Amino acid sequence: MSATPVVRVDDLVLSYGGEPVCAPVSFTIAAGRALALVGANGSGKSTVLRAVLGLLEPVSGSLQVLGRDVDEREELFRAQVSSVLDDDAYFPALTVAEHLLLTARGHGVRDPDDLTDELLEDFGLSDHADVLPVALSSGQRRRLLLAAGFARPRQLLVLDEPEQRLDQRMRAALAERLRAETDRGGAVLLATHDPELLESVAHRAVLVADDVSRRLSVADAARAIRAEPPR
Numbered sequence: 274m275s276a277t278p279v280v281r282v283d284d285l286v287l288s289y290g291g292e293p294v295c296a297p298v299s300f301t302i303a304a305g306r307a308l309a310l311v312g313a314n315g316s317g318k319s320t321v322l323r324a325v326l327g328l329l330e331p332v333s334g335s336l337q338v339l340g341r342d343v344d345e346r347e348e349l350f351r352a353q354v355s356s357v358l359d360d361d362a363y364f365p366a367l368t369v370a371e372h373l374l375l376t377a378r379g380h381g382v383r384d385p386d387d388l389t390d391e392l393l394e395d396f397g398l399s400d401h402a403d404v405l406p407v408a409l410s411s412g413q414r415r416r417l418l419l420a421a422g423f424a425r426p427r428q429l430l431v432l433d434e435p436e437q438r439l440d441q442r443m444r445a446a447l448a449e450r451l452r453a454e455t456d457r458g459g460a461v462l463l464a465t466h467d468p469e470l471l472e473s474v475a476h477r478a479v480l481v482a483d484d485v486s487r488r489l490s491v492a493d494a495a496r497a498i499r500a501e502p503p504r
């Protein structure tokens with residue numbers, strides 16, 4: 274296993290043009306490990322994920338993915354990093370199965386048809402394989418986007434609140450998939466408000482906050498989530 278962390282973030286400061294979004298953030302993620310970002314609504318978790326994905330230029334601090342500066346346009350970066358953000362990004366004129374096939378083929382997966390069948394099954398979408406996204410429920414659309422995140426090669430998987438809109442059964446299936454991901458040596462960075470997902474998947478956590486962003490054990494991070502005011 275390589276000694277270079279999959280993600281290294283040191284004193285990262287991020288802003289949308291004004292004040293910093295949160296206190297400086299530092300963490301590393303090794304291969305085979307999952308790190309969760311926790312914190313209240315608006316604390317800056319998605320912003321940190323956007324920076325790791327090269328979608329937001331840091332104000333200061335350093336950020337490397339697989340030992341290199343982040344450039345999301347690079348083919349190598351796109352071959353190593355898969356992400357599912359908090360948006361509803363899909364092609365309205367492609368069916369569920371076509372989305373997965375397009376993603377797998379576009380990224381050079383060797384058996385795109387087999388992988389598509391497996392993902393349709395695992396994400397409970399087999400009965401909707403030939404359906405357009407507009408005819409899916411919001412939870413089913415979320416499953417499709419998550420399935421697409423698993424349809425491409427990756428060493429790092431970045432997920433923004435993947436639990437959103439999923440029922441309990443699908444959350445449990447997702448947790449199992451993420452554990453398999455780290456078991457096979459993949460790294461996972463996720464933002465979450467789900468203490469059970471956190472406890473079953475993450476090895477470490479970082480609390481993102483405006484005063485001090487700090488590393489937490491998974492148990493303390495789960496406690497911090499459970500202490501959040503109800504949404």
Ligand SMILES: Nc1ncnc2c1ncn2[C@@H]1O[C@H](COP(=O)(O)OP(=O)(O)OP(=O)(O)O)[C@@H](O)[C@H]1O
Nearest residue numbers: 289294312313314315316317318319320321464481
């Ligand atoms: N595109 C943007 N332009 C300006 N400000 C933004 C933008 N996106 C987010 N923000 C602000 O940055 C702060 C952090 O937002 P972010 O989405 O990172 O929070 P979060 O921790 O992911 O929240 P949540 O738990 O609600 O998803 C918020 O105050 C938000 O209003």
